Amino acid sequence: MILAALVLAAQAPTPPAAHLGEIRMHLFYAETGQLSPDISPPNAFAGWNTVIGGGDATGHADDLVVLAEVRTEGEQFVERPLSIVARGARGRVLGQRRFASVLTSAAGRAYQALWLNNVTCAGDVQVTVTYGAETRTETLQLHCGE
Numbered sequence: 001m002i003l004a005a006l007v008l009a010a011q012a013p014t015p016p017a018a019h020l021g022e023i024r025m026h027l028f029y030a031e032t033g034q035l036s037p038d039i040s041p042p043n044a045f046a047g048w049n050t051v052i053g054g055g056d057a058t059g060h061a062d063d064l065v066v067l068a069e070v071r072t073e074g075e076q077f078v079e080r081p082l083s084i085v086a087r088g089a090r091g092r093v094l095g096q097r098r099f100a101s102v103l104t105s106a107a108g109r110a111y112q113a114l115w116l117n118n119v120t121c122a123g124d125v126q127v128t129v130t131y132g133a134e135t136r137t138e139t140l141q142l143h144c145g146e
Contacts, residue, residue: 018078018102020131021069021109023138027120031059040127041138064142066114068129070102078102080132084114088122095119120144 027036039045068084078101085096097114104110119125121144128137 018070018072018076018080018104018131020082020129020134020136021071022067023127023129023136024067024069025127025138025140026065026067027061028063028065029059029061030063035065036061040140045140061120062118064116064119064125064140066116066127067111068114068131070104070110070112070131072104072108074104074108075106076104076108078104082112082129082131084112085128085130086114086116086119087126087128088119089124094122094125 023040024038025040026038028034029036037043066084066086068082070078070082072078080102081098081100082102083096083098086094088094095114095116097112099112102110102112116125120142122142124139124141126137126139128135
């Protein structure tokens with residue numbers, strides 16, 4: 001009986017490996033409660049004085065939401081750590097979050113989030129996402145001035 005179980009386990013198809021997908025970044029507009037379209041590179045985005053607002057219906061933004069996508073085929077529970085770290089000037093950590101595992105949807109996607117408060121004048125914000133052996137870094141420019 002034990003031998004039969006081992007044979008069946010050996011014949012079971014191995015689920016496809018999960019991998020890191022897109023990194024997305026969205027501003028949170030406090031006046032409307034809306035998120036901006038994705039502003040992460042290579043999207044065109046001018047992050048100058050975002051805290052003041054653009055004079056349009058969106059208003060001002062103080063916060064940023066970072067989304068890390070994990071992709072695979074179908075619904076899977078993957079016990080592989082994912083971490084998101086955001087750094088500002090001189091490597092100062094603005095925020096970080098670690099997930100021990102990921103559950104993907106039937107479509108094979110999962111999104112993990114890091115919310116960053118009051119960062120729209122932080123200068124260059126470097127976001128690094130690590131998923132298992134994969135690492136990806138993107139930098140967003142959020143500058144303020146007169």
